[in-house]
Amino acid sequence: MAILRTENLTVRFGALTAVDRVTLEIQAGTVHSIIGPNGAGKTTLFNCITGEVRPASGRVFFLDRDITGLTVYQRAQLGIGRSFQRTNIFPNLTVFENVWLAAFARIRPSSFPGPVPRHRLSELKDRVYEVLGEVGLADRAGYRAAELSHGDQRLLEVAIALGLSPKLLMLDEPTAGLSPEETRLMMGVIKQLARRYTILLIEHKIHLVMEVSETISVMHFGRLIAQGPPEEIQKNPAVQEAYLGRR
Amino acid sequence: MARFRQRLAGLIPWAALLVAILVLPDLTRPTVATEVWVFAILALAFNLLLGYTGLLSFGQATFFGTGAYTAGLLLIHQRAHPLAALAVAALAGGLVAAVIGYLCIRRIGLYFIMLTFAFNLMAYFIVYQASSITGGVDGLPGVPRPPVDLYVLAWDIRPGIAYYLFVGLIFLLCAMTLKKVVDSPFGLVLQAIRENEARAAALGYNTAAFKRVAFIISGAFSGLAGALYGMLFGIVPIDTIYWVTSGNVVFMTLIGGTTSFFGPIVGAIFFIWLAETVSVRWERWPLIVGLVFVFVIFFFRGGFVEVWHRAYGLLVRLSQRGQPKYGHSKD
Structure with missing residues (x-):
């Protein structure tokens, strides 16, 4: 069952399209990670799901309910809990x-x-x-x-x-700025949580992502360029190109 | 045991307040002493907004004045029971705060402050214009102080010292109620909003609604204080709703300290003492207030309460001098 669904979600900041027609489904009980280079629009997508940022177009559904028009606190009351990239x-x-x-x-x-x-x-x-x-x-x-x-x-x-x-736990780069020692600690915590929560995770530490995720979505310039289980994503040529550049 | 000691430590400020209430009439005139506790209520109500919720209301006189005129009119025309007059004054203060708060809280920061100020000016001009009811610029004279009739006994509060005790008692009740409010879960949410409003919203709190409720509570207690003020002098001067009164509350609260519950009370005592004793001898007394204010802002951002904490810390350090130190002590 999809706990969260976005339909053609688009966010614009002036001329910049930070999130570009993203359609996404998060299955209940899984860990779903969003990866991508810096500035790919991952945090903006997060903010759009939690209500901090309003989309230019598109819809967000939580537990089959259209929450696009709801405020931050109303979405939180429905069961969306998040952590922030910058300590908040x-x-x-x-x-x-x-x-x-x-x-x-x-x-x-x-x-x-x-x-x-x-x-x-x-x-x-x-x-x-x-x-x-x-x-x-x-x-x-x-x-x-x-x-x-x-x-x-x-x-x-x-x-x-x-x-x-929360029914949906959204973690925005929990290991940001941590020392190797602290990172290991945080990874241990997240692995523990992975069994008990539906998690939407933004993370740059690829080995952590590969280890805990059922599904990985890859964002690049605001667009979803790939989605699938970890093994598939690793081999995906479009993903390699986004990360390593065209050869 | 630790818990018991904590409880005991929590009682110390209350004991100090009780002593202050009993001693103050020996140090100054009953009118001045009474004024101290009236403004202490107002400062505490104001600090619920500034110190706890992080809202600088520059229009507290709106609610103070509303309460003063409401109670004054009720006492003059309806010969109301003093407690009923106080209750209605608090209700009126809360009601006006509900309306003004609803409009102001849509804006934040500087715009919020300016809106509360603008509404204060509006309230002033309404009272100024409606002179057939309010007495306009001359104030509303002839506010009586009927006995507090409690069926079994009637307490005559006309003598200065009796009214002083009456106000002291009401002050204690107000202070205890407000302390309950700030220590409650509701009070903690207010502090969370002060600390980080966006995060509080992300937890599911409708922060605007919490701020509105804080505004109403603050308005109600301010209105109550206003009613006591009018009864004290037998007249409601138009100053009660003038913006300078709003400014004075900001002064006394900042001087006393916004970070502790009791700080504003200390500020009110200091401010009224200065206003009533020095002003008699030197008409430029606000200069002293200004100097103290500048000094506090520069050196003791936490107000008088911080002076006390620092002095206490210094005493502890001095007493530990010469003893071996392990680890770092916290300043």
Whole structure:
């Protein structure tokens, strides 16, 4: 079953067509990666799926519902959770609070300022520690997020997305800017998640992509130029050309 | 045990406030002392927006004035129960804030600030023009202070000191309520919006709706403070809705410190003390306010509260001098 579907999605920034008629299907329960050279339009495609960027034309369907006109928060409430390429956290709140806010959004995103039942709060707390455990940040729960190292902030970035318990988890280059040591840690985390979540992944570390993905889509100059299982993509001449240039 | 100690530490500021409320009338005139707590309520309400939600409202006097005139008119014409007058004033403040907030929150940053300011000016001119109801530029005189009738007993709040205690009590109730609000899940979402609004939206929070609710709460408490102000002087001066009052609230809150809940209270105490004691001797007293403000902005961005934290840190460091150090200590 396709959990997410885009139809001829096109995004323009002035004269630049960042995403060009992209039609994509993400199957539930799989890891689907999007690769491509820098500037291929991968993050713009992400932003268009989550609602941060409006498409010039085309539609986005989530669980067979047309969500093209919905706002960012409405899509998040439907179950789309994402992490960002550039670390995007709540710097002056604690690590615990960062993830707590995500978990709380799942159960009550309304702006009504009433009290929350006690058992609900303890469930939330358990959920937060569960997520922090998954990414290995449980012992830093009380730190201010700004005090974490870059690598730990990247892990927190993923933890916030997990806190939402999303139906579709979108990870935008989770290993960006990580040291080899931190990259290995992050890869371990993502491999763990791959079994339990439907994941849409943007990543430059090709060996990670090849290892975890069921399907890979390749973008180049805003267009989808290839799609298929990892083995097929590796052999695809169009992909080799996009990455290595014409010989 | 750690939890118990944490609780105890949380009570210290409240104990200090209680002492301050009891001691203040011995240090100054009851009117000045009362004014301190009125403005402390206003500053706390304002800081819900600035310190917690990251919204600089430059029109807090709109709601302060709305409350003052609403309660004044009710007390004059309807001989209303003082508590009823306060409740309706809070309601009116919240209602006006709902409308103005709805319109202002569509814009962000500088445009938001200018809109709150523009609405403040509009509110001022409405009150100025409607002089048959509001008294115009002369203010609304003759606001009575009827006894607080609680069926079993009637509390006469006409004497200055009785009214002082009445206001002190209401201030404590307001402060405790607002503390509950900022410590609640709702309050944490507000802080998340302050920290990173785009991320809060990506989590599924309708950030505009949260900001609107914060605006309404802030407006309601500001209206309540306004009502207390009118009852204090027996007149609602048009200054209550003038933009300078909005500016003063920004001043006292920034001077006191926006990063802690109690900072604005300290700022209000300082500001009113300065305004009421120095102004008698030296009419250019705002110059001092300006100098203090510049000093705070340059050296203590966290306000007076940061001065306290730094002094405390210095004391700790001095007391540890000579002892072997392991690892790095945090400043």
